[in-house]
Amino acid sequence: MKKTIAVIAGDGIGPEVMQQAERVLSAIADGYGHQFKLNHALAGGAAFDKFGSHMPEETLEVCRLSDAILFGSVGGPVSEQHQIKWKNCEANSILALRKNFKFFANFRPVRLLPELAHVCPLRYDLVKDGIDILFIRELLGDAYFGAKETTIKNGKRVASDVSSYTEDQVAQVAHVAFNAAQGRRKKVTSVDKANVLDASKLWREVVREVAANYPDVTLDEMLVDNCAMQIIREPKQFDVVVTTNMFGDILTDEAAVLAGSLGLLASASLNSEGFALYEPSGGSAPDIAGQGIANPIAQILSVALMLRFSFNLEAEARAIEVAVDTALTAGYRTRDIFAEGEKLVGSKEFTDQVLQNIPVATCKTAG
Ligand code: NAD
Numbered sequence: 001m002k003k004t005i006a007v008i009a010g011d012g013i014g015p016e017v018m019q020q021a022e023r024v025l026s027a028i029a030d031g032y033g034h035q036f037k038l039n040h041a042l043a044g045g046a047a048f049d050k051f052g053s054h055m056p057e058e059t060l061e062v063c064r065l066s067d068a069i070l071f072g073s074v075g076g077p078v079s080e081q082h083q084i085k086w087k088n089c090e091a092n093s094i095l096a097l098r099k100n101f102k103f104f105a106n107f108r109p110v111r112l113l114p115e116l117a118h119v120c121p122l123r124y125d126l127v128k129d130g131i132d133i134l135f136i137r138e139l140l141g142d143a144y145f146g147a148k149e150t151t152i153k154n155g156k157r158v159a160s161d162v163s164s165y166t167e168d169q170v171a172q173v174a175h176v177a178f179n180a181a182q183g184r185r186k187k188v189t190s191v192d193k194a195n196v197l198d199a200s201k202l203w204r205e206v207v208r209e210v211a212a213n214y215p216d217v218t219l220d221e222m223l224v225d226n227c228a229m230q231i232i233r234e235p236k237q238f239d240v241v242v243t244t245n246m247f248g249d250i251l252t253d254e255a256a257v258l259a260g261s262l263g264l265l266a267s268a269s270l271n272s273e274g275f276a277l278y279e280p281s282g283g284s285a286p287d288i289a290g291q292g293i294a295n296p297i298a299q300i301l302s303v304a305l306m307l308r309f310s311f312n313l314e315a316e317a318r319a320i321e322v323a324v325d326t327a328l329t330a331g332y333r334t335r336d337i338f339a340e341g342e343k344l345v346g347s348k349e350f351t352d353q354v355l356q357n358i359p360v361a362t363c364k365t366a367g
Pocket of ligand 1: 261
């Protein structure tokens, strides 16, 4: 297979972990007979230095000419956000990409291996068998994109954000969720606030209609307040969770804590043409940048998601996931997930271990 990938490493730890992800991608290309052409482009502070913009037209053009986007992370230290180089850096970069390519669904797998149960803040008996949840958040509807108004009525300030969904928006993301569940444990939990909100009532109705097309998948419906509680009470009950933009924003951050470190979590944003962006869930971690100690797993697993969702290369995606799990099972840990008695390694050394577990050559040929 021949594919072109836009690679945008960004700022902080972005370039460090991207370098490791590229090593893994290259090993997959060699092992499975693929050709991946990488087109590097700038975003965030790195782009600002050269182009005076966090998301220059040059970078958008590189993305348009590619089959997928592999993104690192952008942004400067939280204490320097007032500086022009960093001001609104994340929003200018990420939202520009989201808007430009109309990414409507955000995938955030939250996995915790039993070996890492000690980095999860939940009680050991709740997570000792691991956690494996796929969150799918709708990205283009809800109050984020509805009409907004701040005004004065009867001498008092009033503000509003309209939260709305069309049935097409709901159906589109629901199909994505049921399709994903078919390749997993065949359960979708749809999260809404249908006891109060009209937009949620429509959400629930449409998700039920879509569910009728997937008789092999069980649909569970849950109110968002209950879901927030169930995620920490019994995370094992979830397989695929599909929800609205606002609820997804909050629930995915809550669930991210279960994995123990932001350095472990990859994510993907897809549009209706199947074009997608893959990135770690965390930021540019300026506090540890330049030291070679960042956890490269989130960026490496972003490559696995890209191979699976954009290129339909399931065996290759699994090979990466298994290689990461094997390195963890063997006790290798970057500092963010390290505990006494384990093997403390840097980003490069951890990736060396992952590479050792990737098949060297298979009988597949380039296509
Ligand atoms: P952050 O996610 O960068 O860091 C939060 C904590 O998690 C830090 O202690 C950091 O060291 C740790 N961490 C994150 N990734 C790690 C990794 N791979 N390995 C080990 N530890 C890791 O969040 P922040 O500090 O609030 O933000 C820093 C900058 O990142 C800001 O400028 C923010 O705007 C930006 N940001 C960018 C994105 C993005 O590019 N999509 C997302 C979130 C934040």
